[in-house]
Each structure stands twice: as C-alpha cells, then as structure tokens.
Amino acid sequence: MTNTSPIAMPAPTGSAKKPQNVVKEDAMWLQKELINKNYMELATARQNNRKVSATFVPGNLNELLMCFDFARSLPETNALQNGMRKKSGKFIMDAERDGQSEDVCTYVKADLGMMMGGEVGPTGDPMPRPDVLLLSYTGCFTFMKWFELVRHKYGCETVMLHVPYQGEGKIAPNMRDYVVKQLKETVIPTLERISGVKFDIDRLRQYMKESVKAEEDLVKVLQSAKNRPSPIDGYFGAVYYIGPIFTAFRGTPEATQYYDVLRREIEERVRLGKGPVTPDGDMGEEKYRLVVEGPPNWTSFRDFWKMFYEEGAVVVSSTYAKVGGLYDFGFRHDPDHPLESLAEYCLGCYTNLNLPSRIDMICKYIDEYQADGLLINSIKSCNSFSAGQLLILREVEKRTGKPAAFIETDLVDPRYFSAANVKNRLESYFQMVKQKRTAAMAGLAA
Amino acid sequence: MRCFIGIDLGSTTTKAVVIDENQNVLGRGITNSRSNYDTAAAVAKTEALINGRFHLFRQALAGSGALNGSLDGFIGQLERDFRSEQYLEQLKDLEATCHRAIETARLADSNKAVGEALAEVFKRLTVEAPALFAPGAKRKSDFFRDIAGSQYLATGEVVAKEVGIRYDALLNLFDRSIIEVENRVYGDSVRRHLLAALERSFVAMPEMSSRRAQIEAPIKGVLDTEMEETYVVGTGYGRARLPFSKEHIRSEILCHGLGAHVMYPGTATVLDIGGQDTKAIQVDPQGIVESFQMNDRCAAGCGRYLGYIADEMNMGLHELGPMAMQSTKNIRINSTCTVFAGAELRDRLALGDKREDIMAGLHRAIILRAMSILARSGGIRDEFTFTGGVAKNEAAVKALNELVEENYGKLTLNINPDSIYTGALGGATFAWRAVVEEGKTAEARA
Numbered sequence: 001m002t003n004t005s006p007i008a009m010p011a012p013t014g015s016a017k018k019p020q021n022v023v024k025e026d027a028m029w030l031q032k033e034l035i036n037k038n039y040m041e042l043a044t045a046r047q048n049n050r051k052v053s054a055t056f057v058p059g060n061l062n063e064l065l066m067c068f069d070f071a072r073s074l075p076e077t078n079a080l081q082n083g084m085r086k087k088s089g090k091f092i093m094d095a096e097r098d099g100q101s102e103d104v105c106t107y108v109k110a111d112l113g114m115m116m117g118g119e120v121g122p123t124g125d126p127m128p129r130p131d132v133l134l135l136s137y138t139g140c141f142t143f144m145k146w147f148e149l150v151r152h153k154y155g156c157e158t159v160m161l162h163v164p165y166q167g168e169g170k171i172a173p174n175m176r177d178y179v180v181k182q183l184k185e186t187v188i189p190t191l192e193r194i195s196g197v198k199f200d201i202d203r204l205r206q207y208m209k210e211s212v213k214a215e216e217d218l219v220k221v222l223q224s225a226k227n228r229p230s231p232i233d234g235y236f237g238a239v240y241y242i243g244p245i246f247t248a249f250r251g252t253p254e255a256t257q258y259y260d261v262l263r264r265e266i267e268e269r270v271r272l273g274k275g276p277v278t279p280d281g282d283m284g285e286e287k288y289r290l291v292v293e294g295p296p297n298w299t300s301f302r303d304f305w306k307m308f309y310e311e312g313a314v315v316v317s318s319t320y321a322k323v324g325g326l327y328d329f330g331f332r333h334d335p336d337h338p339l340e341s342l343a344e345y346c347l348g349c350y351t352n353l354n355l356p357s358r359i360d361m362i363c364k365y366i367d368e369y370q371a372d373g374l375l376i377n378s379i380k381s382c383n384s385f386s387a388g389q390l391l392i393l394r395e396v397e398k399r400t401g402k403p404a405a406f407i408e409t410d411l412v413d414p415r416y417f418s419a420a421n422v423k424n425r426l427e428s429y430f431q432m433v434k435q436k437r438t439a440a441m442a443g444l445a446a
Numbered sequence: 447m448r449c450f451i452g453i454d455l456g457s458t459t460t461k462a463v464v465i466d467e468n469q470n471v472l473g474r475g476i477t478n479s480r481s482n483y484d485t486a487a488a489v490a491k492t493e494a495l496i497n498g499r500f501h502l503f504r505q506a507l508a509g510s511g512a513l514n515g516s517l518d519g520f521i522g523q524l525e526r527d528f529r530s531e532q533y534l535e536q537l538k539d540l541e542a543t544c545h546r547a548i549e550t551a552r553l554a555d556s557n558k559a560v561g562e563a564l565a566e567v568f569k570r571l572t573v574e575a576p577a578l579f580a581p582g583a584k585r586k587s588d589f590f591r592d593i594a595g596s597q598y599l600a601t602g603e604v605v606a607k608e609v610g611i612r613y614d615a616l617l618n619l620f621d622r623s624i625i626e627v628e629n630r631v632y633g634d635s636v637r638r639h640l641l642a643a644l645e646r647s648f649v650a651m652p653e654m655s656s657r658r659a660q661i662e663a664p665i666k667g668v669l670d671t672e673m674e675e676t677y678v679v680g681t682g683y684g685r686a687r688l689p690f691s692k693e694h695i696r697s698e699i700l701c702h703g704l705g706a707h708v709m710y711p712g713t714a715t716v717l718d719i720g721g722q723d724t725k726a727i728q729v730d731p732q733g734i735v736e737s738f739q740m741n742d743r744c745a746a747g748c749g750r751y752l753g754y755i756a757d758e759m760n761m762g763l764h765e766l767g768p769m770a771m772q773s774t775k776n777i778r779i780n781s782t783c784t785v786f787a788g789a790e791l792r793d794r795l796a797l798g799d800k801r802e803d804i805m806a807g808l809h810r811a812i813i814l815r816a817m818s819i820l821a822r823s824g825g826i827r828d829e830f831t832f833t834g835g836v837a838k839n840e841a842a843v844k845a846l847n848e849l850v851e852e853n854y855g856k857l858t859l860n861i862n863p864d865s866i867y868t869g870a871l872g873g874a875t876f877a878w879r880a881v882v883e884e885g886k887t888a889e890a891r892a
Binding site: 390394397403404405406420421424425427428431432435436439 | 696700
C-alpha cells in the first residue's frame, strides 16, 4: 500500500529519544503541534465521550467525519509514526507470530502488531479501538483486507464506500452519482447511527470552505518547487507539508492557518533564493532535480533523505505528496456541491488512477518542474502499487528522454532497508544524470 | 610520464589499472580486499604500477633489439626473480613479526622453544622460496597470505613434531602476524627489488651476460622514468575510503559501462556478475550509461551463489564450471535462493541425479536470474559484453549463450580475459578524461 502522511521529524538512527539537533522551519513546529494534538484527542476520546473513527489517507472523508464529532485515527499514519520511532520492527514481528505472512503489507502488520500490544499509540498515549472503520476504497485492495482483519479481530463496525477505479482514465458522471448515492444511503446513515449525531449538510459546507483555502495554499507550496533553486523538497519535505491536510485537519481552521504560515515561509525562501531546509540546515547547491514515484522509507527516513541532499539532489515533485488528494490539476472541494465534491475527491485520488494517467502525470511533472529524471522507490511489501512500476519507468524514459532509476526499500519494515545498496544505486543514478547532461551539453557545443 | 589510474575496490578483490597519455593499458594489479580497503587500494595500485614497469621494460627492450628472440624468456625470468625478491622481503617481515608476537602470546610451551621452532620454520621457507618462483611452478594464488600461509602451515606441522612443541602455538603466531604484514605496503622497495632481480636474472641466464650493457641501459632508463600518478579514480564498495575528494569517485555502474565500452566499443548491453551483485547496464555508443538494474534485496544469482554451492559440494570454486560442462541431461533447479538451492542440490543427489547435471542446472539458474535483471534494464542489445568473475566460468557462459539466443536471437557476446579489470579500466578512463578532456587536477580528500 502506498500512501499516508507523516508527522514529526524523524529521529536520527539509533538515538530515538535524545533531544535532536535538527533544523526545522517554523511551519514544521506548527505541524508537529497539530499532529500531537490529534493524538491527544484520540487519547482522551473516551473520557470526553467521543466516538473514534479510523479511515485511510487516500479517500479520507475528514470533513464528513467531523460532522459527526468523531476523533479521527489514520492507520497508515500510525504505522509510519511507529516506523519513524523505531517501533514498527517489533510490531511487524508480533503480527507475523500472530499468523501474518512475510509478504503482507508492512503497514498492516505494524498496525495489527500495535493493536496487539494494547491500546497504546505511537506517542505512547492511549489509542482507543475504533468505533467505526470507514473504508473509502480508492484503488488499494489491501485497505479492504486490512479493515477486514481489524473487524474480525476486534468486532468494529465497518462501513464501505466503494469508489470505482478510473480504468478509462476519466471520471464519468455515473461514477460520481454512484459514490454520492452510497454516501447518502449507506455512509451517512451509518455514521449517524454510530455517533448519535444528526447529519447537517451546512456544517459540511462550512468545513469545505476551510478545505479550499488550505488546498490553495498547499498547491502553491508544492508548486514553489518549479523555482530554481527549489525552496522545498517535494518529497522528503513535502511529507511534513501534507501531514495536516491529508489526515485529521482538512477542513479545520487550524489547517487553514498552518498552510498560510507555510506558504508565507516558502515564499520568503523563494524571495531569498534559498533551497530546501534539511535536518542538517539549508541544503547546499542544487545539482539534481528529480521526480519521485512511490512512498519514502520511514524506518531510515533521515538516512534516506541524507543520501539525496548530501549529493545536491532535490526532489521537485513526487506522486506520494498527492496520495491524500490530488489538487495541482485544479480539483478543489466545493462547498456548493459538498457530496459531489467528496465523490470527485475520492475518484481522483492518485491511488485510484490507472497506469496511463500516472505516466501522464509524471511526464507532466518532469516537464513543468524541469526535472533531470525520474526515480522510483518500489515498496517491497506493496503488492498493489509495485505492479507496473517498471512499465511506468520505461514509458517515462521514452517520452521524456530523461534517465530513470529504480530502487527498492520498504515502508516500515526495517529489515528491508539496505543502506549500502540504496546508496550505491542512488549515487550511480546521480552520476549517470550528470554524465548524460555533460554529454548533451558537449553535443550542443559541437 | 603521466599515468591515469583506476582502482576498483570490490568485496572480494581490489583491482587497479594504469593507462598512459594515449589510453594504452600499461599495467594491471590485483589483491585481496581484506578488511582494510586503504591497504588493498595501495597494494593494487603498486602492483599495477609494477606491472606497468614490466610493460615498459618490454617496450624499451623490444625497441633496442638487444634481446632479439629471447625477449619473452628474459622478461619472464626477471619477473619471477622480482616476485621472489618481494616474497623474501615479506617473509623476513613475517618472521620478525611472529617473533615479536611470542612476547604477548600465552603459549603452553616455553617461549624459547617456540622461538627456536619459528626460526627453523622460516629457515626452511627461505630455502624453499626460489622453487616457488621457478619457471613453470604452479601457485594456487599470487597473494602473499595464500602462498606463505600454505608453506608455513605445512612446514610448521613438520617442525613442531620434530622439536616436540604444539603445532597450535605456531598457528597462533601466524594468525596474529599475517594481517599486520599483509597490511604493509612495500611501494618504496620496488626499485631495490628490481635491481636485485636483475642481478639474479643475469646469474640465471648466463648467456645474457655478454649483452648485459645493452639490456641494462633501457631497463635503467625505464626505472629512472617517474610514473607520475596524475589522476586516480576510485570505484567499488570501498570507494569512499580513497584518499581523494568526491571528484575522484565514480560509481561502479558508470565504470563498468565505460570499461566495457573501452574493451569493446560496439558494446550496447553489459552484464556484470560479481561476488555480491549482478548488474545489467545499457550504454550508448560513447559508453555513457543509459539505464541499469541490479539484483534486489538478495544476493541470489551472484558469484557468492557459486561459492556457496562449491562449499556445499566440498569442491573448489574453479572446479564447478568444468564439472557442469560434463552434463548430458537438463535438470531444472527452481530455487533462486542460495540457501534453498543448497537444499535442492542435496535432494537431487538423494534422488540419484548426477553431480554434473545438477551443476549445469545450478549454472542455468544463476543465468536465469541475470536474464531477469537484464530484461528489467531494457533487454539485451547487440553487442553484449559479459564481465566479472563469473564470466570466467565456462558453464555460466554456455548457459548465457543458450538463453540469449533463445530470447534475443544471435548476438555478439564479448568476454575479455581481463574482464575482472573492467571497472578499474573504466575508472582509469574517467581519470584520463578528467585531466585530458576536462583539464582537472587532483584534489585531496577534504
């Protein structure tokens, strides 16, 4: 499974608990506060008499869930948080002992392992079992199996929103109608019943007004990478930027405020001609501009990032930064048509796109962000999205004439991050880009 | 004269190649990588420079015509005498180091008795030394550790019995001393050894004495020519250990691609099967890498696979290929996992299959893995160059030829007898380009 969104800056390897010497932008601190606040809301949900929902990042119907006062948990985010905090390895092994095979998605195993350890979340605070599992099915079949396992084990209520796959590469009106119908007839009544709160469409409209503002600012932030040097890293940095909007904060005034602060901060970096902020401070000279497909590795996140910025490589755009909502091609939540826009949001998720659409999108990024090439980080335990990645690579190479490379890691299983191998391939790739560039320049001169 | 050097620090061996101003290969050197990459790099480089000197001797002597008809014989003698000189110096060093080690070793026998035995062992080794370098003498390896080790162990056992001390004591001293001796670089004694060897050669070939002056003049001329290390490029897993700036480091993918192009300018696809990785590389007509793939997450299908099988069969690595060539029946080995292949091998033996047929099946299994990596890199194009240690294995080459023809039709398959030096040659060529084409000068490590 791809997706998710992130949180707190990862700790350096081997020193998870030490106060870190890590450089962060102001917006990063604000982001961390938000994420921690959500964990506190989950921790205190029971005592505050709030029901708890769980739903996945792609197709996350946050505004709708807020209409029913749910405290909102996002299982992939919990898994990656545990990955960054070096807790996922044990959880995965616990889940394997419980009968999950080695090839199962490691987000799933990290989540199951965490739940087996009692009701404790990544921050060490209580993490109550969900009262409802809202499965917004947007292209990753593992999501369905995942909630099925959770339901089987803990007897949670489940409600499924079936989102048709964009097999033809476009959203037909009947697809949208189908999703809206399910929202009206199944999802909303179920959420009303479980929460005991009556659905109020004006409340949904109000949240969506906030969503639009945050979405506008997020797009500006992500597109700032079109500048040279890019003021942000559109992959490693972007996982922080997408945190609030892809999780429990889309539609909240806090998110609107966060993206406003972030946008200003980035605009200032552009004005000053600065590159991205890395955990070691401002990045040095920008030597390579890349587009990345696939989620990052979370267990060695900082080591992984370092392999890029140390070589002067910045990711200008990534498909992963779109996993909780694809806004840069114009989609916005629409307060005037709230249910229809929730349907379109789900249908337009990156995970719900077919291969040709994903290829088009990557080619567009390479062109618009003046990237040197494409890098695919293929996830060992992701059966949904590893299929077709080599085909994407070939096709993008062919269409853009830019070199592409392929590396393999995993989401949260520390056993599948081989630093020496990854570094070797990355360095080879960067040098290959450089060599091709030099050759192309020599060709032009000649 | 200006020399351009490439050093490939591999997991098993470290290779160096020296080329001149006109990109002619002057010399090649190889040593075991041991645990110390600094020394391995220094030793391989020294060896390559020595090899280069002999190349220059040959050139100078051929030009002078002083040795008409007996050039090969004389150079061969000189080289053996030189090796013998080198060996004797290292042997002396080893003796002194072993004697020092007695002081700190806790031995069951008296130090005095062990010291006497040690002296006797080295006395005999010194007497035996010339025979090791006699014309036609066969050595299992050219590395000091291996030659001295096997002599020492055999002689030590005899001497221990004769003087009535424990053989363990002598073994212990050798083990404690060999690493220290192996990690000393004897670069500055090359000239002295060469001059001493020259004397020996005249003694061994008295018929040459009449032409002594004509022979000596060009040799001394070459010895007085400084082989300036103008620029060094390092590659391989140990590359970061080289005492140069990043500018001097290239990934082995680029070096293998370029090295294969230098060896065979028509190369379009390169397959390299080394000790711990398998690389498939596509290069353009200038030797620039266009794309590459490597084995992922697992070393199955690499050289180590054969090493493991050899251990399982209690055979030498170099015996596997010839045995597989005797096969008369196709046996399919399905497992691509090294360890499972071991199990499959025993299972097949138990079923009564012949060793040679199983061996052929194992070689085919390795090549099937390589074919899959090649396919992922973009397939095999004409011409196809096969490099790395496994390219020396005839059964692997046979399986490759068959599978290539089956899948891609008839192509030119290039295998160079010096293919183990492909990466180092690519490195040397990068060094040459840096200076001659890009006007760079050497930079120290920051």
